[in-house]
Amino acid sequence: MYQLEPDRYYPGLSMAGIGRFLQFEVLGASPKVRACVWISDTLAADGRNLLPPMAVVGMERSPYPIGPRGSARWCSGPIHPRRVSGRDFIALDFGRPGRLFKTRRHGLMQLFGKDIIIDSRRLTAFARDISLVDEDEYRRFKAPTSISKFEDLRNYDLEYAGIYEDLWFSDSAFVVLKSRKTDKVFNFAGVVPNIGNPNFSTRLTISIGKTKRTFPLKVGEFLVTVPVRSGETTQRVSFSFDSYQHLPFGDDRPVTLKLHYLGFSENPGESVQ
Structure with a gap:
């Protein structure tokens, strides 16, 4: 995950570019949890704007049945965190390698240095929120x-x-x-x-x-x-x-x-x- 930056669509919010894999330690985990993600590929500037085919991984792998383009907020099915050396973990697999962010060049930028990479991050999408909720909290969604x-x-x-x-x-x-x-x-x-x-x-x-x-x-x-x-x-x-x-x-x-x-x-x- 890259550094936070201002959200271009929602003033006052932040977002962060993400690569393919994220791993989190879960503190005080319930037996079953859901991973809720709010992600976007709107800014990809590649003419496709495809959302990644992601999944959350604990003791089992739960894919996200999300749509193909734009933005999404979706909670996974219930999973059990994976216990390693007495500590609980989950991981997110965004299903594809990160790719260079396409940068549009204007004015003199189109004449010189076109082989220079302006943004070296390799991104799968931008994330606004990644949260873990238990079943009781998920049922309280309105x-x-x-x-x-x-x-x-x-x-x-x-x-x-x-x-x-x-x-x-x-x-x-x-x-x-x-x-x-x-x-x-x-x-x-x-x-x-x-x-x-x-x-x-x-x-x-x-x-x-x-x-x-x-x-x-x-x-x-x-x-x-x-x-x-x-x-x-x-x-x-x-x-x-x-x-x-x-x-x-x-x-x-x-x-x-x-x-x-x-x-x-x-x-x-x-x-x-």
């Missing part, structure tokens, strides 16, 4: 019912993946939300941008439990609704798309749409601004 602004991703009780910090969606994503007893639908609203191809289209598939719905999306604003069973429960909502675009002006992130609102509600379109 998942939100909706997401509508980028600050919502700062909620430490929210588990998600495949969404960039500024609410652009990648081609695969999920969120874990809590529905209320009176909720009957899931609303999803946003905009598919015109960034060079006015004829762009994609097929969106939303999965909630055993319910699956597919919607064709074209350039412009949209609102889609999926019926859900009423009941107060925590549910994983998954999104997949069959095509994506790259953001212009040197950003180059693969995106499908910009989120305006997603969440459970009593009526179609309700709470969507």
Whole structure:
């Protein structure tokens, strides 16, 4: 893990570049724990922004079923810390070697010294938070019912993946939300941008439990609704798309749409601004 640096998306927070392996000694560990990580590959500047295929390792290996791009916060399945010489340890394997951070060169930097490495760190991603929680603490997580602004991703009780910090969606994503007893639908609203191809289209598939719905999306604003069973429960909502675009002006992130609102509600379109 490299030194802390200011978070570019969340003023007041810090982040740190990480390599492939991290090992932690666990003090006063419960018999079973979960490793919760908040990581991002949004700043990779490589046109892919792929999250690492990571796993936590104790007495067993528990992979993280996270989405392919952008940022994610997810807790592992329960694991037993590995005991070595009377001390407890866990490790994180980020599943790929670290790579040089791509640096864009401007002005005279494009004429001279292009073979000089500006940032010598070999990174797999950036980490904002790595925490260990026991089962009681994990059960006390209060998942939100909706997401509508980028600050919502700062909620430490929210588990998600495949969404960039500024609410652009990648081609695969999920969120874990809590529905209320009176909720009957899931609303999803946003905009598919015109960034060079006015004829762009994609097929969106939303999965909630055993319910699956597919919607064709074209350039412009949209609102889609999926019926859900009423009941107060925590549910994983998954999104997949069959095509994506790259953001212009040197950003180059693969995106499908910009989120305006997603969440459970009593009526179609309700709470969507």
